[in-house]
Amino acid sequence: MLCGVTGPNVQLVMLLMFVLWGVIFLGIFRHWRWIPILVLVNLAYTLIVLKSHMTDPIPLNF
Amino acid sequence: MSQQTTPTWMPPERAVFLSRLLNVAALFALLGVLAGSLHLQFGVGEQPCPLCIVQRSGMFAIAVGPMMNLLWGIRARHYALSILGAVVGAAGSTRQILLHIADPNDPGYGPAVLGWHLYTWALVTFIIAIVGCALLILWQTPYEAGDQGVLREPGRLRPLSVFLIVWVTLLAIIWIVIDLGAVGLSVIPECGLGECPDDPPDISGLGNLGGWYAVLAGGVLAGIIAWIFERRWAAKTD
Numbered sequence: 315m316l317c318g319v320t321g322p323n324v325q326l327v328m329l330l331m332f333v334l335w336g337v338i339f340l341g342i343f344r345h346w347r348w349i350p351i352l353v354l355v356n357l358a359y360t361l362i363v364l365k366s367h368m369t370d371p372i373p374l375n376f
Numbered sequence: 377m378s379q380q381t382t383p384t385w386m387p388p389e390r391a392v393f394l395s396r397l398l399n400v401a402a403l404f405a406l407l408g409v410l411a412g413s414l415h416l417q418f419g420v421g422e423q424p425c426p427l428c429i430v431q432r433s434g435m436f437a438i439a440v441g442p443m444m445n446l447l448w449g450i451r452a453r454h455y456a457l458s459i460l461g462a463v464v465g466a467a468g469s470t471r472q473i474l475l476h477i478a479d480p481n482d483p484g485y486g487p488a489v490l491g492w493h494l495y496t497w498a499l500v501t502f503i504i505a506i507v508g509c510a511l512l513i514l515w516q517t518p519y520e521a522g523d524q525g526v527l528r529e530p531g532r533l534r535p536l537s538v539f540l541i542v543w544v545t546l547l548a549i550i551w552i553v554i555d556l557g558a559v560g561l562s563v564i565p566e567c568g569l570g571e572c573p574d575d576p577p578d579i580s581g582l583g584n585l586g587g588w589y590a591v592l593a594g595g596v597l598a599g600i601i602a603w604i605f606e607r608r609w610a611a612k613t614d
Contacts, residue, residue, distance in 0.1 A: 331429075332556060335436045339553050342443050353440055353457050357464045360433045364468055367426050 331360055388521035395450045395518040396526065399442035402508070406439050409501060411591040413494075418590060422486055427472045431498045434465015436556060438505045449523035455509040462509070466502035469495045527609055554594040 334356040341349040386394075413432060416422045424432070441458030445451065472495040476484045484493045492500075 331433045332436075335433070335556055336553070338440060339443065339556065342440070342447055345448065349444075350453070350457060353437065354460070356433075357437060357460055360430055360437075360464050361467070363426070363433075364430050364464075364471065367430075368471065 331356065331363065334359065386517055388517055391517035392450055392521045392523045395512065396446060398512065399445045402442045403439060406435055409435055414591055415588050419588065425485060427468050427495070430468035431465050431495065434461055434468060434502060437461020437464060441509065447525045447527060449525045450518040452513045452519060455513050459506050459509045462502040462505040466499055469499040469502060473499060554598055
């Protein structure tokens, strides 16, 4: 269960993780001060993606 | 009151230089890992599973610390971000290892390298990153120099050594950004804008042309961009 919704119903966007990494890398070049916070947000998002796959009803999901 | 500094066996400036070398080496190590994954995907045709993509995200998270250290200056909190990223990546690889050892007849996912599957090697990489960052946090000398990053080095009469470290730094960072683009865009045809399939079908690989050669081409492109960027930056600061 993830926020009351089972895994397959959660339309998580894998691509968004990498878009966020792109923004973070750009921000490191531009010396944006809030980049460490965005890193933490993206790590939390990655964990949510991981959690959604852990709750997937398909056995031994990869 | 005079400020007391801790006596050290190495001057802070030299410690900063050594730290930068270690950070660049870490970026190249991550480049090796990502290049291998790109070769497997585009060269051999092995589609990454969702957990593999989570682990790739962890690899990019580890790269954040060295990039910030090199461009913003050596700081303990940058290593802390890498440790957190490695912990998230390790959660993904541990999950995958546990899934495959649950069934004794499970052959594992994907090819094995030197007897271990890639997710096992990924866990080893994440553990090395955690231990390495922890050791570099313990080494206090580089933090005493007040480093502001490689681009803030004096531009006038810039010595070759400084140019080389800046160029290699930019090369590694831009190469990682190019790999990020390749990894990120490759998610679209596999997953669309939804959740990725649990056991993605293999695709026909493009051989070395789509694997190692493409990664090396990315490196050459990164080198040229780094050269142009470094020259423009030097001209601005001179």
